[in-house]
Amino acid sequence: MGELLKTVPPLMTLWLGILASISPCPLATNIAAVSFIAHQVTSSKAVFLSGLLYTLGRTTTYTVLGSVICYGIASAPLISSFLQHKLPQILGPLLILVGAFLLDIFKIPLPSTGISGLAERMSGGGALSAFLLGSLFALAFCPVSAALYFGALIPLTLQHGSYVLLPALFGIGTALPVVLAAFGLAFSAQAVLGWLEHIGRAETIARKITGVIFVAVGFYYTLVYIFRVL
Numbered sequence: 001m002g003e004l005l006k007t008v009p010p011l012m013t014l015w016l017g018i019l020a021s022i023s024p025c026p027l028a029t030n031i032a033a034v035s036f037i038a039h040q041v042t043s044s045k046a047v048f049l050s051g052l053l054y055t056l057g058r059t060t061t062y063t064v065l066g067s068v069i070c071y072g073i074a075s076a077p078l079i080s081s082f083l084q085h086k087l088p089q090i091l092g093p094l095l096i097l098v099g100a101f102l103l104d105i106f107k108i109p110l111p112s113t114g115i116s117g118l119a120e121r122m123s124g125g126g127a128l129s130a131f132l133l134g135s136l137f138a139l140a141f142c143p144v145s146a147a148l149y150f151g152a153l154i155p156l157t158l159q160h161g162s163y164v165l166l167p168a169l170f171g172i173g174t175a176l177p178v179v180l181a182a183f184g185l186a187f188s189a190q191a192v193l194g195w196l197e198h199i200g201r202a203e204t205i206a207r208k209i210t211g212v213i214f215v216a217v218g219f220y221y222t223l224v225y226i227f228r229v230l
Contacts, residue, residue, distance in 0.1 A: 010165065013170050016149075016173065017170040053131040061138035066167025074161075083158055087155065089226050092226060093222060094151060099211040100211070
């Protein structure tokens, strides 16, 4: 049972990355990335390499950002001591808020960073550009991806002390549609782009289910660690 429980945070983190990847804003950047990879569809090796480098770029950005944030928090004695004792109590209400956001109960407006436009303008420079494209697209946070990354991933990472693995799995999850598309491009680039566009329909259902789970787990944490009724 103990070994099984150890697999829950990595699987949850990977799912959060996948969910972030199919929300409207990241899905649009993933479609742009597939369009970029499609330019090299005449070479299966170039397609595979571009997909791999795009995934590596996203994973590197999310890992470095998450590690810096978590190590920075953990290295501050007062903050680290506070979180060690209070994180379970904070996590409950926080998960409820993230779940409510995923259920569209409220909105969080975020200013446009302009990163997506910058990445699209530099996307014509060969396979290595796929790495830079993934790195820049990872920084183009929209409300859903920001809520999942800062509101769910960072607290989970702090709680389990896995400052590299969990952010890396989140990054891999956000790039999975592009990885699958990179393989599919060898057969039909147009069909793959259509598949990515239709994924958006499933995003609403997946987001709602995740929101309900987050709210339920948040209430459980709140009852156990704040009100101590269970």
